[in-house]
Every structure is written in structure tokens, then in C-alpha cells.
Amino acid sequence: MxxxxxxxxxxxxxxxxxxxxxxxxxxxxxxxxxxxxxxxxxxxxxxxxxxxxxxxxxxxxxxxxxxxxxxxxxxxxxxxxxxxxxxxxxxxxxxxxxxxxxxxxxxxxxxxxxxxxxxxxxxxxxxxxxxxxxxxxxxxxxxxxxxxxxxxxxxxxxxxxxxxxxxxxxxxxxxxxxxxxxxxxxxxxxxxxxxxxxxxxxxxxxxxxxxxxxxxxxxxxxxxxxxxxxxxxxxxxxxxxxxxxAPRRFPLLRRQRxxxxxxxxxxxxxxxxxxxxxxxxxxxxxxxxxxxxxxxxxxxxxxxxTAAAARLAAHSAAGTAAAGCARAAGRAHATEPGARWRLSEAQHDASRAALHFLQQPCAAAGNTPAARGGAGVPSFLLWAVTGAGKTEMIFPLIAHALEREQHVLIATPRRDVVLELAPRLAQAFPDSRLATLYGGSSDRWMSAEITLSTTHQLMRFYHMFDLVIIDELDAFPYHNNDQLQYAAKKACKPDGRFIFLSATPPDRMQRDVRRGRLPHAKVPVRFHRHPLPVPQRLTLKPLRLYLERKALPVPLIKALTTSITRGAQVFIFITRIKQVDPLVDLLRRHFPNLPIEGTSSEDTERAEKVIRFRQRVSRMLVTTTILERGVTIPKSDVFILDADSALFDAASLVQMAGRAGRSLEDPAGNVMFCASSWNRAQQHAVRQITSMNRIARRQGYLNTTSQRREGK
Known part of the structure; x- marks a missing residue:
């Protein structure tokens, strides 16, 4: 042109x-x-x-x-x-x-x-x-x-x-x-x-x-x-x-274009x-x-x-202000976290801290690059353990923005999470318009107060939202993706706010939290108030050797048998897609009467297999990290093979371990790190889990039974 x-x-x-x-x-x-x-x-x-x-x-x-x-x-x-x-x-x-x-x-x-x-x-x-x-x-x-x-x-x-x-x-x-x-x-x-x-x-x-x-x-x-x-x-x-x-690499050199x-x-x-x-x-x-x-x-x-068009339309539209006041009055007291949303004590405390952050003027919300999302936008981190109920914790924040006639964006890296959250948000805010955006969505041009979107769709927005909530900021493809992070910052208004949700924040954010540079709130306990299962170590050789020999080690068979005997659903996480089918064949030989399936990102029947696993039609599921987050199966045990692999960082290990102990009926669960060595990623994952349990115990979030068990 x-x-x-x-x-x-x-x-x-x-x-x-x-x-x-x-x-x-x-x-x-x-x-x-x-x-x-x-x-x-x-x-x-x-x-x-x-x-x-x-x-x-x-x-x-x-x-x-x-x-x-x-x-x-x-x-x-x-x-x-x-x-x-x-x-x-x-x-x-x-x-x-x-x-x-x-x-x-x-x-x-x-x-x-x-x-x-x-x-x-x-x-x-x-x-x-x-x-x-x-x-x-x-x-x-x-x-x-x-x-x-x-x-x-x-x-x-x-x-x-x-x-x-x-x-x-x-x-x-x-x-x-x-x-x-x-x-x-x-x-x-x-x-x-x-x-x-x-x-x-x-x-x-x-x-x-x-x-x-x-x-x-x-x-x-x-x-x-x-x-x-x-x-x-x-x-x-x-x-x-x-x-x-261009970014200046050396201070004395002239900036290049x-x-x-x-x-x-x-x-x-x-x-x-x-x-x-x-x-x-x-x-x-x-x-x-x-x-x-x-x-x-x-x-x-x-x-x-630009916002000028919206201001001009509002300026000339009769009754706009009155209509806005009426809607705001209808949402009165929406930000009472404990009463309306039935949050646990830990959830309530975290939501209240985030609400306090939203209520502060921009100048008081944080001026460091970390606290301002790296792009002049004040930011807050909700650091909640897996299964803590992050979705419920953001409801008071959304209500706070809606009371002020603001636009809210909830962005998540994956389409399946968007589809899962949409009915929950619609039920929580029935009087507000909700647009659900992903590839091929019919809501593409919908004007809504709440927008639920995959992170790729944010490229089509510019200074649109007053409150941007990024879920699973550590997950692929948002993590370490400069393009998606740029799109998220561009979608937020210059005077808007960011809320980040994560169970495993990136190392940079964790450092900023420790140094007091990033406002945050920790939710160290799940809704059932039991401690997180701490992974145990099981020393095994690399999986490829057992697949070559076509025989699984006895310690692994015994541990799997214990989980099956107690009635648990068993996750087995591995690193390679090509190892899924051979491992499933070996497991079926050792457990001939047990329904066992395997899945990966290349499996077109992945959704159906997860449903069968949830319904206990199958009892053991071999998978890659495609199911490391977003899947809740009651009474689950987790086995991570080749846990010392470079493909598994501490965040992945914590997320996979988080599949266990999520239900009230079986809050403990078992997690096994199966590897030939005990590397830094495994150590860091265990430290992070035990640290959250220690914080929950110190703050009195664990129930009495859990406190006694932890004391032993």
C-alpha cells in the first residue's frame, strides 16, 4: 500500500x-x-x-x-x-x-x-x-x-x-x-x-x-x-x-534503526x-x-x-452515564471475597491482597521494572500451588473491575483451558457480556466486558483492557515467548494493571519476589487444607535401556503395584513421544488384566483417553508433558521416569507432581521421581513443594489432622 x-x-x-x-x-x-x-x-x-x-x-x-x-x-x-x-x-x-x-x-x-x-x-x-x-x-x-x-x-x-x-x-x-x-x-x-x-x-x-x-x-x-x-x-x-x-547494546554507541x-x-x-x-x-x-x-x-x-472514539461516542450518547451507574449499582458489594465467592481462608487472603493492589494509584502500585511488567504497567503475582483454585481467586478482581465499568481480559496459553473456563465465568458473572476468543471463534468481533482468550489472539488488540490476567504465565507457548509477551502488554491500557497467575513462576519473577521488587501473594495450600505430596526418590536407569531389554525394573513394578492395589489412578510421565507405545506394551505384559493407555501431543484421541482415565475405564496412563497441567483426576499417583532429563525443569516437575493429592478423598497421593541421578531440577522442585507446606503450616492454613501428621 x-x-x-x-x-x-x-x-x-x-x-x-x-x-x-x-x-x-x-x-x-x-x-x-x-x-x-x-x-x-x-x-x-x-x-x-x-x-x-x-x-x-x-x-x-x-x-x-x-x-x-x-x-x-x-x-x-x-x-x-x-x-x-x-x-x-x-x-x-x-x-x-x-x-x-x-x-x-x-x-x-x-x-x-x-x-x-x-x-x-x-x-x-x-x-x-x-x-x-x-x-x-x-x-x-x-x-x-x-x-x-x-x-x-x-x-x-x-x-x-x-x-x-x-x-x-x-x-x-x-x-x-x-x-x-x-x-x-x-x-x-x-x-x-x-x-x-x-x-x-x-x-x-x-x-x-x-x-x-x-x-x-x-x-x-x-x-x-x-x-x-x-x-x-x-x-x-x-x-x-x-x-x-534497536536496543542499545553498548551505552556509548549510537542507536541503530x-x-x-x-x-x-x-x-x-x-x-x-x-x-x-x-x-x-x-x-x-x-x-x-x-x-x-x-x-x-x-x-x-x-x-x-484509540480510546478517543469511545469517549466521543459516550460524550454524545444520551443516558450513557446513567446506564453505567445503574449497572455499577447492580454489582454492589461484588468484591467481598469471602462472602460471595466462598473462598477458603488462604484464597481470601490472597484475593484481598490483590484487591488492595488494584485499589492503589498507579504511582503507589510499584515503579520498578519487575513491578511494572517490564513495560510501564503495574503488575501483581498470585503465586498459588497447583490445585489451589486460582480461578475462584480472580473472581473478586474481575468484579472489582466490572464495578468501575472497566474491560477485563483473562488470557491463557491453551485453547482447552479457555473452553473449560468459559462456562465457569459465565455462571459467575451472568449479567456481563463474555467473549471467548481462540482460532476460529465466533466471538471474534464481539464487544464484551470480559474477554477470555488464548494468548495468540492478543495480537489483535491495542490498549483495550484495564485489567489483564495472565494464567499459567510459565507455560508454553507464553513462557520465554517475546512476541506473546509484547502482545499482552500492547493489549493493556497504559494505566491498566497486570495480574499474573502461576504455581511455578519463572526464576526471574521468583528473584524479584525475594528482593521485594514484585508485589505478590502466596497461596501455599489447596482447598482441602492438606499439605502437598512431597516427591520421593526411586533410583532407576534411563528408560531407553529398559525398553531395549524389553523388561521393566523390579522396584518400579513394586511401586506401581502398590498404587494399583490402593485403588489409585496412575500417571506415568516420560520425555519422548516415541517411547509411549513401547512402554505401554511393556506395562501391559506386566499388568495383563489392567487397562493401560498412552497419549501424547500427536494423539488424535487424547481427549477421549483422558475422559476414560477420569472415569476409571483405564487405570494407568502413559503420557508426555502434554498433561502436566490443567488435568484433575481424583485419587491419583504420579510416576516421572527419567526425572533427571534436561527436558524436565523444576517447573515441569512441580506441575507433574501437582497431579497427585488434589481430591478431598485422597489428599496425600504419591509422587515418585524415577532417575539415575538427583539433579538440581529435582532438588529445586522438592524445595519449592516443602517450602509451600512450611508456609501453610506456619500461617495456620493446614487442618489439625494435617498439622499432626506433618509434625510426625
Missing amino acids: RAYVYTVRVGDKWVCRLSLDCHVDLRFWYGKKDGKAAGIEGRNGGEDAGLGENRAYEGRVEEVWMTVSSIPLSLAVYVTEQWETGPLESKRLIRLLQEAEPQVMEWISQGDLQIKQVTREDVCRSAQGLQEVTWLGVSDWSVGSRSWNGSGNENGNGNGNGNEGMIMEGVWNGDLWDDIGWGSLKRVALRLAVGIQGRSLLAHELQDYLASHGMEDAVLYWRTLAQLAYVQGLVELRSGLAVRE ELCCLRCGSRVGSHRRTACATCGSPGCAYCEACLAMGRSRACALLLHG
Whole structure:
């Protein structure tokens, strides 16, 4: 995509803008401000009270300097970001283009970068009947330009909005200067801006939004609508890939510039270049890191819906404030953790600490990089053991945000967890709209107070949420994934808050907790108030040796027999997918009358096998780490083979051990670390589990029976 660049004198200062449809910009800056026809102006003499950037200057500009030809979008974006002051002029323009793309002059000629002043008289002459914008000596200004039918009157399409049926036809015919037509167009642009508020969309996603909201005709002139919303400050126009300063590796060196994907945040190493017929560049870059979400190119338009559109809609909508107060009153006392949500003592204390964090001003919530999520957003860690009931603990936090008419996001790395949490959230908050987002979800464009999403879907949001809750932050693919962490931070408002949930926080977060740099609350006990099962050590050789010999060791057979005899369901975790079937065959030879199954990430029947295991149709399940979290099976024992493998870190070991002892009927369970050596990961996992038990005992969270047993 290509765009024009222009500068305009607004009052006593110059601003630089880009344009997808320059007719819209010229009509906005030079035309008559039409408050009554538009129907969306402020109530104080036509002023907009700061609801949209530049809106108070509509029709009040006397000087515009614009490029004669369009340039690639990424270059246009860079120029608008770097332009300092003064009218547009060629030498400074070329210097900025070479900063962004050193070889740009090899494929863009000097003639393409000519700049001319557009006066009010020029625009008026064009509006009086010229079919082409020949007053600048060019006729290629049809990029994104359309006009609507005849007189500019509204043509309803039967859905009650009256303006979505406008058909853009021809090129420039002067109807843009008709007050009624201009007001109609502004209403459609406002509706678009309000609809995509808080979202980050590529052009094809914007067209999909228009088509799915009864504005199929508007798809034909989406550039015009986007440009009108942009020039009013209701949306931001960016390129998919933009030039940004690279992180400084050495303090004394000058910062270098590099391409960065504005959707996923990836930088050097994730981009490829190809010749592009759309922008004319012989090496237009695109991002490979988020290619599955649609191609983000340097010349691809990326729209950011800003909060200004929502404020403008609320400002002009009668009764909005009263309706908001009524909804807030209906949710009164929703944040009483113990009473409404029936939380245990430990859960109540943690939720109360998190609520106290949310109630603090941003300045008091924490100013260190750790406490601010690394991106200026205050953060809080709920460190709860496996099976502690993290979902119930966030209910008071969600209610607190809903009372204040805020938007809440709950993000989790896995789709199956999203589907599991959705009915629980719907039951807990029946009066609030809930959107469930994952690949192929039907709620993609739903406007909701609570959004439950996989972390990949966060790439399509921009400053949308006041409260962002990240569940299982240590799990794949969120853990150590810079792109997903960038997307989560981008989805949160600048004055929003982060709540992180984890049973096994990353080492960096644990260090920040110990140093007092990260506000947190620990939940060291499960709902049944029994201590966590502490893993025991069983010395065995590597599993591959037993599979080669086709015989299992006697100590392992005895331990498995003990678990089966006591009626437990047995998890057997291993490291390799290729070892699942051979181990299942060996176990069936040793336990011929016992139903045994195996599963992995490559198993299409994984869900059915887990159901059979939960229903005790099968008694033993061999699995990889695909089931290390999110699965609760009553009365379970856990065996981890090759526990000293480099593929098992301390977090994985704690999560797998957490499958045991989760039910009230069998709160103890048995966990066995089966390995030939006792490495640091196993030691750290055991220390973490015993530490949580010690904290629970010290704080009085364990019941009396458990206290006596621990004392022995």
C-alpha cells in the first residue's frame, strides 16, 4: 500500500500526517465544519472537548504542503513520526526516507518526491466540478478515493442506521463538499472507529469487520472511512513493519534503526524481503514470526483503534452515564471475597491482597521494572500451588473491575483451558457480556466486558483492557515467548494493571519476589487444607535401556503395584513421544488384566483417553508433558521416569507432581521421581513443594489432622 504525506499548519504549529485518500484530508482541513449535519459534535458551541485530536481545527487551516505522488506506507509512517516542524520540503523528506531505507533512492526517483502547496482556492476550484484533481498537475490521486451516490443523501439498508447503504462510485465529483453527504460519511467513520476501538487490525481484518457488521457497501470505500477517522484522531494508521530504534547494546554507541513488527514486536531475524507490486519496493519486508495470523508487511496497513472514539461516542450518547451507574449499582458489594465467592481462608487472603493492589494509584502500585511488567504497567503475582483454585481467586478482581465499568481480559496459553473456563465465568458473572476468543471463534468481533482468550489472539488488540490476567504465565507457548509477551502488554491500557497467575513462576519473577521488587501473594495450600505430596526418590536407569531389554525394573513394578492395589489412578510421565507405545506394551505384559493407555501431543484421541482415565475405564496412563497441567483426576499417583532429563525443569516437575493429592478423598497421593541421578531440577522442585507446606503450616492454613501428621 502507498500513501501521501503532507504537513498542515494548525494554529501556530505544524503537524505531519499521511493520507490514504487525500480528498478527505483536504475537505476536513479546508471545508466548513458541519456540527449539525454530522450529529456527533460536542454540545459546547461545536467544540469537541478534546475527544478527538484535531477535531477543533476542522475547517480552520490556511496552509497545506503535500507530496505530489504517493510513497510506500512504511516510509510515509516514518516521515510522519520523525518530522519536526515547518512545511514539507523535498530535501528533508529525502533525508528521512534514506534514514528509514538507505537504498530508497535506487527505486524512487526525485520526481516522485515533488511537493506542492495546496491552497484553499485550489481545493474550491476542484470542488466546483473538476472530475480529476488536475490542479496539482497529477491525476493519480484516485488511491483510496471514491465518492458516494448523487446528492449525498442517506440510503438506508433496513437496519436502522441509515448510512451503511451508501455506495461509493466514480472518482472525485464534488459531493464530498455537500454538508449532508459529509455528515453521513462522518457518522459511518465514527461507527467504524468505535467498533474497532482497542483493536489492532490489518486492512483485510478491517474489511472483515465491516462485512460482518452489516456494512458490506462500506468495504468498497474503507480507505476513505479509515482516513476520515484518522484525520479526526479517532484511529491510528501504522504499517505492519515499522522502523524503530534497536536496543542499545553498548551505552556509548549510537542507536541503530531496525525494522520491528508492530503486531508481534519481533525484530531482526524474523523478517524476510520480497519484491512487492503493491508498494513498488524491490525488497518489501514481512514478518515470519506472526505469519499464521495473516501477513504483516512493511506496506500493510495496521489500524489501531484509540480510546478517543469511545469517549466521543459516550460524550454524545444520551443516558450513557446513567446506564453505567445503574449497572455499577447492580454489582454492589461484588468484591467481598469471602462472602460471595466462598473462598477458603488462604484464597481470601490472597484475593484481598490483590484487591488492595488494584485499589492503589498507579504511582503507589510499584515503579520498578519487575513491578511494572517490564513495560510501564503495574503488575501483581498470585503465586498459588497447583490445585489451589486460582480461578475462584480472580473472581473478586474481575468484579472489582466490572464495578468501575472497566474491560477485563483473562488470557491463557491453551485453547482447552479457555473452553473449560468459559462456562465457569459465565455462571459467575451472568449479567456481563463474555467473549471467548481462540482460532476460529465466533466471538471474534464481539464487544464484551470480559474477554477470555488464548494468548495468540492478543495480537489483535491495542490498549483495550484495564485489567489483564495472565494464567499459567510459565507455560508454553507464553513462557520465554517475546512476541506473546509484547502482545499482552500492547493489549493493556497504559494505566491498566497486570495480574499474573502461576504455581511455578519463572526464576526471574521468583528473584524479584525475594528482593521485594514484585508485589505478590502466596497461596501455599489447596482447598482441602492438606499439605502437598512431597516427591520421593526411586533410583532407576534411563528408560531407553529398559525398553531395549524389553523388561521393566523390579522396584518400579513394586511401586506401581502398590498404587494399583490402593485403588489409585496412575500417571506415568516420560520425555519422548516415541517411547509411549513401547512402554505401554511393556506395562501391559506386566499388568495383563489392567487397562493401560498412552497419549501424547500427536494423539488424535487424547481427549477421549483422558475422559476414560477420569472415569476409571483405564487405570494407568502413559503420557508426555502434554498433561502436566490443567488435568484433575481424583485419587491419583504420579510416576516421572527419567526425572533427571534436561527436558524436565523444576517447573515441569512441580506441575507433574501437582497431579497427585488434589481430591478431598485422597489428599496425600504419591509422587515418585524415577532417575539415575538427583539433579538440581529435582532438588529445586522438592524445595519449592516443602517450602509451600512450611508456609501453610506456619500461617495456620493446614487442618489439625494435617498439622499432626506433618509434625510426625
